[in-house]
Amino acid sequence: MSFHDPIAELLTKIRNAKDAQHRFVDLPFSKNKMKMLELLKTHGFIENFLVNEQQFKMRVFLRYTKDRESVIHTLRRISKCGIRRYVGYREIPRVFNGMGLCILSTPKGILDGETARNLKVGGEILCTVW
Secondary structure (H helix, E strand, O other): OOOOOOOHHHHHHHHHHHHHOOEEEEEOOOHHHHHHHHHHOOOOOOOEEEEEEEEEOOEEEEOOOOOOOOOOEEEEEOOOOOOOOEHHHHHHHHHHOOOEEEEEEEOOEEEEEHHHHHHHHOEEEEEOOO
């Protein structure tokens, strides 16, 4: 089943797998999703992800604490298909006082909020994670 908004599909599938305490979740492949997953991995929100480009699939391994609680507490889509939200580099939000992650689509690619602020580029806020 395919949605009209692939980023919302990514976030929803990760959110559902997290709530059900699954070890991994399978997703359809796209380069934008892969870049978002790289950001989530470097900031410690997911453990790892594997890409199979021949079958157009990705497998995302979720990260849990020793008490089997998910590291991801909230995934929220900010800019939606009906209402796009664009910000300049000065208005990029700090998520959960710097503990969370804001993912933006900028002219320099998909970046996290801190990197976009340092490069002084704004863009469309895709989602926030904490």
